Amino acid sequence: MTTTAAASKPARIFGSGIRRREDPRLLTGTALYTADITLPGMVYAAVLRSPYGHARIRSLDTTGANSAPGVLAVYTGADTEGVLQFIPCAWLVPNADLKVSPYRALAKDTVRYVGDAVAVVVAESPQQAVDALDFIDAQYDALDATVDPELAARAGAPQLHAEAPGNIAFHWTVAGGEIDAAFKSAEVVVRERIVQQRLIPTAMEPRGIIAQYTPATGELTLWNTTQNPHIVRFIMSLVTGVPEDRLRVIAPEVGGGFGSKISQIQGDFIAVFCAMRLGRPVKWIETRSENYQGTTHGRDHVQDVELAATRDGKILGLRCTTWAGMGAYLSTAAPGVPTILHGLMLSGPYQVPAVKEEVYGVYTNTTPVDAYRGAGRPEATFMLERLIDSLADEIKMDPVEVRRRNLIPPFANGHTVVTGLTYDSGNYQGALDKALGHINYDALRREQKEARAKGRYLGIGVCCYVEICGLGPSQVAGAVGFQGGLWESAIVRIHPSGKVHVFIGASPHGQGEETTFAQIVADEIGVAVTDVKIVHGDTESTPMGWGTYGSRTTAVGGAALAFAARKIKDKAKLLAGHLLEAAVEDIDYSDGKFFVRGAPDKHKTIQDIALLANVAWALPQGMDPGLEASSFYDPPNFCYPFGTHVAVVEIDPDTGHVTVKRYVAVDDCGPQINPVIVEGQVHGGVVQGLGQALWEEAVYDTTGQLITGSLADYAIPRADTLPDIEVLSTVTPSPHNPIGVKGVGEAGTIVSTCTVYNAVIDALEPFKVRSIRMPLTPERVWRAMKTKG
Amino acid sequence: MKLSVTVRVNGRTYEREIEPRLLLVHFLRDVAGLTGTKIGCDTSQCGACTVLLDGATVKSCTCLTAQADGCAITTIEGLAKDGQLSAVQEAFWSKHGLQCGYCTPGMVFAAHAIVSTIPNPSPEQIRHGLEGNMCRCTGYQNIVRAVQLAAAGGNAS
Numbered sequence: 001m002t003t004t005a006a007a008s009k010p011a012r013i014f015g016s017g018i019r020r021r022e023d024p025r026l027l028t029g030t031a032l033y034t035a036d037i038t039l040p041g042m043v044y045a046a047v048l049r050s051p052y053g054h055a056r057i058r059s060l061d062t063t064g065a066n067s068a069p070g071v072l073a074v075y076t077g078a079d080t081e082g083v084l085q086f087i088p089c090a091w092l093v094p095n096a097d098l099k100v101s102p103y104r105a106l107a108k109d110t111v112r113y114v115g116d117a118v119a120v121v122v123a124e125s126p127q128q129a130v131d132a133l134d135f136i137d138a139q140y141d142a143l144d145a146t147v148d149p150e151l152a153a154r155a156g157a158p159q160l161h162a163e164a165p166g167n168i169a170f171h172w173t174v175a176g177g178e179i180d181a182a183f184k185s186a187e188v189v190v191r192e193r194i195v196q197q198r199l200i201p202t203a204m205e206p207r208g209i210i211a212q213y214t215p216a217t218g219e220l221t222l223w224n225t226t227q228n229p230h231i232v233r234f235i236m237s238l239v240t241g242v243p244e245d246r247l248r249v250i251a252p253e254v255g256g257g258f259g260s261k262i263s264q265i266q267g268d269f270i271a272v273f274c275a276m277r278l279g280r281p282v283k284w285i286e287t288r289s290e291n292y293q294g295t296t297h298g299r300d301h302v303q304d305v306e307l308a309a310t311r312d313g314k315i316l317g318l319r320c321t322t323w324a325g326m327g328a329y330l331s332t333a334a335p336g337v338p339t340i341l342h343g344l345m346l347s348g349p350y351q352v353p354a355v356k357e358e359v360y361g362v363y364t365n366t367t368p369v370d371a372y373r374g375a376g377r378p379e380a381t382f383m384l385e386r387l388i389d390s391l392a393d394e395i396k397m398d399p400v401e402v403r404r405r406n407l408i409p410p411f412a413n414g415h416t417v418v419t420g421l422t423y424d425s426g427n428y429q430g431a432l433d434k435a436l437g438h439i440n441y442d443a444l445r446r447e448q449k450e451a452r453a454k455g456r457y458l459g460i461g462v463c464c465y466v467e468i469c470g471l472g473p474s475q476v477a478g479a480v481g482f483q484g485g486l487w488e489s490a491i492v493r494i495h496p497s498g499k500v501h502v503f504i505g506a507s508p509h510g511q512g513e514e515t516t517f518a519q520i521v522a523d524e525i526g527v528a529v530t531d532v533k534i535v536h537g538d539t540e541s542t543p544m545g546w547g548t549y550g551s552r553t554t555a556v557g558g559a560a561l562a563f564a565a566r567k568i569k570d571k572a573k574l575l576a577g578h579l580l581e582a583a584v585e586d587i588d589y590s591d592g593k594f595f596v597r598g599a600p601d602k603h604k605t606i607q608d609i610a611l612l613a614n615v616a617w618a619l620p621q622g623m624d625p626g627l628e629a630s631s632f633y634d635p636p637n638f639c640y641p642f643g644t645h646v647a648v649v650e651i652d653p654d655t656g657h658v659t660v661k662r663y664v665a666v667d668d669c670g671p672q673i674n675p676v677i678v679e680g681q682v683h684g685g686v687v688q689g690l691g692q693a694l695w696e697e698a699v700y701d702t703t704g705q706l707i708t709g710s711l712a713d714y715a716i717p718r719a720d721t722l723p724d725i726e727v728l729s730t731v732t733p734s735p736h737n738p739i740g741v742k743g744v745g746e747a748g749t750i751v752s753t754c755t756v757y758n759a760v761i762d763a764l765e766p767f768k769v770r771s772i773r774m775p776l777t778p779e780r781v782w783r784a785m786k787t788k789g
Numbered sequence: 790m791k792l793s794v795t796v797r798v799n800g801r802t803y804e805r806e807i808e809p810r811l812l813l814v815h816f817l818r819d820v821a822g823l824t825g826t827k828i829g830c831d832t833s834q835c836g837a838c839t840v841l842l843d844g845a846t847v848k849s850c851t852c853l854t855a856q857a858d859g860c861a862i863t864t865i866e867g868l869a870k871d872g873q874l875s876a877v878q879e880a881f882w883s884k885h886g887l888q889c890g891y892c893t894p895g896m897v898f899a900a901h902a903i904v905s906t907i908p909n910p911s912p913e914q915i916r917h918g919l920e921g922n923m924c925r926c927t928g929y930q931n932i933v934r935a936v937q938l939a940a941a942g943g944n945a946s
Contacts, residue, residue: 019882026890027878027897029825029865036824127808204829204837204891204925255827255891256925288830510889510926680885680931687928711834711923719919719929724912 014523017676046129050111053704064135070128077108091336101161103329105269112328115293145704149325174343176418177354182317186308205255208285211275228547254509259371263332298372300325317354327368341376459763470555470639487634498607505545506557524565526592551743560633567629656782685748799867836922839895865894886935888926
């Protein structure tokens with residue numbers, strides 16, 4: 001069939017929805033997660049945790065546990081004091097009077113949340129370790145607890161830390177424009193108290209660690225459920241004193257993170273301490289219930305928000321006070337979430353002339369919070385999108401029309417907003433139009449009207465968003481107190497046979513970059529995608545990288561990779577010129593072939609060149625052997641993906657049950673390397689946001705008991721509670737990224753919560769309901785209908 | 790006290806002395822060394838540990854090893870034959886029905902149960918059949934598509 005072969009040009013691999021190479025090992029049970037690894041001589045740790053939200057430890061007697069079957073050792077805070085440094089907070093937001101209170105791997109004297117680690121047992125089997133916990137005699141004197149961030153900041157609230165009077169961990173302000181004047185001149189002001197309830201990330205794989213210490217060499221090796229092995233090495237070195245060059249961190253298969261595997265938690269340090277004391281490999285794997293107490297939570301804001309506008313729907317200003325619950329201690333990235341990742345995005349995709357937000361970070365007797373998918377941006381998006389719907393209601397204007405009147409016009413290369421950020425590129429109207437056209441908005445409004453006449457309550461929510469991701473640049477990271485860099489690096493090495501090894505510092509854990517990154521390399525240098533192997537997740541073999549979070553791996557790590565591949569191509573061109581006896585300026589490249597311009601039959605493939613570069617028999621004068629390049633990429637700006645989502649809900653007036661009937665997502669993350677993977681990210685992101693709107697909440701009682709302490713009590717979305725997500729996209733490249741890409745991991749979560757929430761409030765318009773506390777459970781919706789808000 | 794059990798897993802017979810309290814999932818992972826079966830919770834909600842016991846799907850965290858005495862178990866390691874993925878596994882791969890992979894072994898068996906008991910399942914039937922298995926990555930949509938594909942004998946688009 002030579003005719004078709006001659007006519008067909010190979011489809012570009014960049015942009016192709018090829019199947020993931022990760023999947024066969026995951027589908028056959030051969031992938032190894034941390035819990036699946038067993039080392040010779042391994043022993044097992046189990047952690048005793050505080051059953052009190054706030055208490056003094058009166059006494060701690062471990063003798064019973066010490067003599068229990070199989071037990072090798074029992075340690076308490078008295079053993080780790082002075083040996084392990086405090087668990088560091090790594091986002092020291094400046095100009096915020098930040099008070100970092102000591103966070104110990106094992107508590108000393110006082111426990112401050114249910115789950116605070118008190119003691120550890122190490123035994124020959126995991127069962128023996130857990131059994132022996134019952135023989136530790138721990139006596140406590142309960143103290144008054146405080147769990148709500150706004151109440152904890154009030155005078156007279158129980159105090160957590162002497163270092164932080166009034167429980168205030170920090171007070172941060174963002175302001176731009178003339179906010180007082182905006183409110184003075186406003187024709188309309190709408191106000192709302194928004195509770196961004198506390199959530200539990202719930203990656204399906206709980207956290208865990210294996211720590212192996214070799215006294216003879218002083219080397220410590222960790223297998224850890226982490227999103228950022230290089231940061232683990234850095235932090236673990238600081239806390240344990242083991243030099244970074246003796247510390248190896250392996251992130252084996254990692255079963256999701258959503259932010260909950262960024263920080264280093266008590267169990268990690270405890271296991272390392274035990275391994276170093278005992279000289280035997282120690283494994284610690286948390287149970288789900290332990291995960292809910294001892295790994296990080298997310299959100300937990302109380303926000304008082306007001307929006308100033310004109311009667312014709314022009315936004316003049318947004319002002320708010322936010323109490324952001326931090327939990328009992330400041331986790332790794334916690335202070336940056338409700339400040340830098342939140343407050344700087346207050347104006348969203350709109351022309352907002354003035355904003356001001358005061359954020360109080362508040363210590364409470366709860367599990368520490370940290371980043372959770374979206375991290376700060378869902379809380380900002382919700383604020384603005386909710387208030388715009390309130391404004392529309394107030395001035396009797398269609399909420400879409402209000403949005404149209406305020407959206408920033410399309411821009412291709414930079415738009416500076418009131419908070420000082422410069423968005424990279426955007427076409428917000430384009431996404432809005434596409435979403436409305438797809439769902440036929442006008443017909444939907446007519447349908448809603450007809451349904452209401454028949455006693456059916458349909459609601460429509462339309463939300464626009466822009467988010468900040470692709471975190472760096474590093475200079476900005478430093479300026480905002482992030483205690484690390486935000487660049488990425490990659491090494492591309494071509495073997496003599498033309499096969500390609502790629503080593504990256506980022507650490508994907510379900511997102512599929514082993515596939516998408518191979519697509520980038522294949523596209524850049526013209527090898528088959530199957531000839532590219534991506535290596536990640538081991539500090540001993542991969543170059544430095546700051547980790548996979550903030551939708552940054554493709555935007556930053558992928559860019560590093562593209563630049564490394566381009567260096568390879570540059571060297572290959574030099575070699576091709578040498579081999580073809582032509583000037584390098586006369587060498588062209590197409591589809592994996594380097595040829596003399598005008599004479600495509602006179603060519604060398606990348607494989608030919610790889611062999612010649614590696615054997616190095618006849619290199620040009622002064623050229624190094626090998627075909628390998630490394631690249632460090634520090635982005636010049638963040639990326640700003642955007643889009644419009646639409647939800648259609650129906651409410652059962654008898655039960656208050658919300659059914660999401662349709663959900664349309666139009667997202668713009670720039671050019672898509674693998675659209676199938678992008679669609680999967682949108683599905684998962686949207687559904688997590690829906691979870692917040694409708695079902696999820698970490699509930700504490702007033703004494704600090706976690707009421708939703710297991711998967712039997714905490715309601716994550718299930719298959720039978722969800723609609724199909726209709727996924728569409730627009731493509732607006734980022735001007736500063738070498739492959740134009742933005743991020744897509746968090747977008748769905750950032751906007752879907754408010755989209756569904758607005759749809760529910762819209763459905764309840766006949767009841768004059770303006771606000772319901774999330775999650776929108778049937779009971780809450782039903783009560784709101786009964787009390788008319 | 791030790792208990793003597795004989796359990797057949799993926800065609801191989803394991804005769805072992807075990808603690809009576811040993812859960813089947815721990816037997817599979819720690820005794821048989823088959824770590825493909827995952828543990829995602831401690832309250833029998835998540836379904837990551839789902840396996841086949843005498844052909845029926847069970848959450849192996851909800852079953853004592855003693856209850857599986859004399860039974861035949863299939864775990865995720867036993868599903869592919871001669872290096873060929875099963876129709877359900879293949880469909881998950883084709884439809885991007887997995888991301889981090891942690892729920893996948895259990896999810897594959899939940900899907901297997903739907904495909905083998907309901908001819909031409911509707912999306913609603915599939916979603917109902919998956920409700921005992923939790924996934925945090927995919928939003929389930931591509932899992933539903935995978936089950937549809939597998940149910941159609943791998944021929945549906």
